[in-house]
Amino acid sequence: xxxxxxxxxxxxxxxxxxxxxxxxxxxxxxxxxxxxxxxxxxxxxxxxxxxxxxxxxxxxxxxxxxxxxxxxxxxxxxxxxxxxxxxxxxxxxxxxxxxxxxxxxxxxxxxxxxxxxxxxxxxxxxxxxxxxxxxxxxxxxxxxxxxxxxxxxxxxxxxxxxxxxxxxxxxxxxxxxxxxxxxxxxxxxxxxxxxxxxxxxxxxxxxxxxxxxxxxxxxxxxxxxxxxxxxxxxxxxxxxxxxxxxxxxxxxxxxxxxxxxxxxxxxxxxxxxxxxxxxxxxxxxxxxxxxx
Amino acid sequence: xxxxxxxxxxxxxxxxxxxxxxxxxxxxxxxxxxxxxxxxxxxxxxxxxxxxxxxxxxxxxxxxxxxxxxxxxxxxxxxxxxxxxxxxxxxxxxxxxxxxxxxxxxxxxxxxxxxxxxxxxxxxxxxxxxxxxxxxxxxxxxxxxxxxxxxxxxxxxxxxxxxxxxxxxxxxxxxxxxxxxxxxxxxxxxxxxxxxxxxxxxxxxxxxxxxxxxxxxxxxxxxxxxxxxxxxxxxxxxxxxxxxxxxxxxxxxxxxxxxxxxxxxxxxxxxxxxxxxxxxxxxxxxxxxxxx
Numbered sequence: 001x002x003x004x005x006x007x008x009x010x011x012x013x014x015x016x017x018x019x020x021x022x023x024x025x026x027x028x029x030x031x032x033x034x035x036x037x038x039x040x041x042x043x044x045x046x047x048x049x050x051x052x053x054x055x056x057x058x059x060x061x062x063x064x065x066x067x068x069x070x071x072x073x074x075x076x077x078x079x080x081x082x083x084x085x086x087x088x089x090x091x092x093x094x095x096x097x098x099x100x101x102x103x104x105x106x107x108x109x110x111x112x113x114x115x116x117x118x119x120x121x122x123x124x125x126x127x128x129x130x131x132x133x134x135x136x137x138x139x140x141x142x143x144x145x146x147x148x149x150x151x152x153x154x155x156x157x158x159x160x161x162x163x164x165x166x167x168x169x170x171x172x173x174x175x176x177x178x179x180x181x182x183x184x185x186x187x188x189x190x191x192x193x194x195x196x197x198x199x200x201x202x203x204x205x206x207x208x209x210x211x212x213x214x215x216x217x218x219x220x221x222x223x224x225x226x227x228x229x230x231x232x233x234x235x236x237x238x239x240x241x242x243x244x245x246x247x248x249x250x251x252x253x254x255x256x257x258x259x260x261x262x263x264x265x266x267x268x269x270x271x272x273x274x275x276x277x278x279x280x281x282x283x284x285x286x287x288x289x290x291x292x
Numbered sequence: 293x294x295x296x297x298x299x300x301x302x303x304x305x306x307x308x309x310x311x312x313x314x315x316x317x318x319x320x321x322x323x324x325x326x327x328x329x330x331x332x333x334x335x336x337x338x339x340x341x342x343x344x345x346x347x348x349x350x351x352x353x354x355x356x357x358x359x360x361x362x363x364x365x366x367x368x369x370x371x372x373x374x375x376x377x378x379x380x381x382x383x384x385x386x387x388x389x390x391x392x393x394x395x396x397x398x399x400x401x402x403x404x405x406x407x408x409x410x411x412x413x414x415x416x417x418x419x420x421x422x423x424x425x426x427x428x429x430x431x432x433x434x435x436x437x438x439x440x441x442x443x444x445x446x447x448x449x450x451x452x453x454x455x456x457x458x459x460x461x462x463x464x465x466x467x468x469x470x471x472x473x474x475x476x477x478x479x480x481x482x483x484x485x486x487x488x489x490x491x492x493x494x495x496x497x498x499x500x501x502x503x504x505x506x507x508x509x510x511x512x513x514x515x516x517x518x519x520x521x522x523x524x525x526x527x528x529x530x531x532x533x534x535x536x537x538x539x540x541x542x543x544x545x546x547x548x549x550x551x552x553x554x555x556x557x558x559x560x561x562x563x564x565x566x567x568x569x570x571x572x573x574x575x576x577x578x579x580x581x582x583x584x
Contacts, residue, residue: 123507186506190513195568200545202571211575214478215415220512221482229565247550253492258539273521276487279494280517283503
């Protein structure tokens with residue numbers, strides 16, 4: 001049971017978490033904080049938060065659970081602001097898509113309270129954002145990755161794990177570096193590839209014609225190129241080292257495939273395509289009702 | 293009205309065309325040809341064809357419409373086989389995803405009958421194949437691209453156009469080169485990228501873990517990597533020149549994006565992502581009930 005939950009950044013992610021915990025009857029008061037008053041008012045109207053403030057430090061006062069749900073670029077500043085105001089029994093977690101830079105910010109900002117910080121990343125979302133898009137079942141059946149540090153207190157980890165489990169999510173643990181490498185390869189790199197393909201095609205003289213004849217495969221392949229540009233530039237830069245590695249690995253393998261095409265090496269193309277099909281058919285979970 | 297329709301290669305594409313024409317009441321007899329007798333028997337059981345033969349030349353005898361529905365790699369041989377057997381009033385079309393190499397094969401095989409040949413490409417399909425996967429509404433609302441040659445007889449073009457229009461498809465015309473460049477950019481290159489990403493990730497030591505945490509974006513992005521490997525190696529090689537150009541354009545633009553990431557150039561990333569999102573949101577048609 002969470003007595004007082006503080007959500008700093010009441011968007012799709014933080015808002016859906018609050019709704020899920022309310023539905024589970026596991027939270028007392030919910031206090032929202034953020035910069036956009038209209039969004040916070042909507043969150044109150046929708047029953048996501050009981051009250052709100054634009055001051056993150058005020059929001060976390062006497063809260064036993066603090067969820068930082070802001071963008072990666074804003075996380076360090078929020079951690080610095082809330083650090084002096086945290087209650088003695090407070091546990092702090094975040095929802096960032098990259099963990100290395102959040103952990104660095106937490107080390108710098110939280111000092112002795114680092115033990116109370118549990119880095120987290122719910123693998124869920126839609127293309128919508130803001131409190132208006134939040135819904136209680138967003139996390140049901142989805143994974144939430146926690147990347148606890150050597151310093152993380154076992155009790156803090158357990159409380160964050162229990163919170164996410166109550167939303168219907170499957171909670172797993174990973175090392176910070178392994179998380180960032182895995183997400184670079186399966187999420188951040190595909191976004192870069194999709195953005196690059198669409199941007200490059202859009203610059204052609206025959207762009208309209210090109211897009212006009214695009215089929216369903218192209219639509220699915222480029223769906224993630226409709227994601228929020230500022231958010232994804234933020235994520236790419238926050239995970240720069242792992243993403244650069246993923247980009248180089250991809251470009252090098254792709255150059256090999258292009259060389260095979262150039263050399264009319266049908267066997268090499270067939271073998272690579274068949275390996276990929278087998279891996280995808282075996283490993284990628286079938287479509288669910290949820291997106292992302 | 294088609295008196296006798298010959299379908300050489302009674303798979304998803306040719307079979308669905310026959311079913312749609314039957315439903316529209318626009319075809320008399322349908323004769324199927326192919327190499328797999330079990331598939332041809334299934335086509336007869338399902339009412340797709342009235343009778344079948346394993347000899348393409350026998351199938352086209354006295355047919356006024358001949359549809360070559362075999363793979364790109366088999367098209368040249370089929371055209372050579374049927375050329376001497378074509379009826380004087382026969383019109384011939386194909387369904388290949390690449391047009392340049394089909395046109396070259398037709399020029400070599402058909403001689404004086406080239407005027408009766410109308411290169412075609414229905415932009416429709418599913419991940420299934422074979423006569424068992426055929427259904428009458430496959431083409432409804434989808435585009436069919438025809439790439440008539442200077443030599444193509446206007447009457448032949450008109451008969452093929454009317455046939456496809458009767459299936460509910462929207463028939464458009466393009467030049468051969470423009471078709472192959474557009475399909476390289478929006479279909480063949482994305483397949484190569486998706487195959488490459490999955491194959492490269494599958495080769496990693498942590499592949500299982502990586503795939504386990506892949507979210508919906510990855511699933512959509514890589515859906516086309518579950519396509520038939522032999523078919524797609526065939527398509528890539530058949531459209532080699534245009535595909536190599538598309539690959540080089542992509543790789544060069546991608547290197548620019550990676551350089552921006554390396555240089556922490558947030559503005560350049562945001563601008564490219566925003567251009568891509570705007571182009572996709574404006575130009576890519578929303579999801580329909582049909583796939584591909």
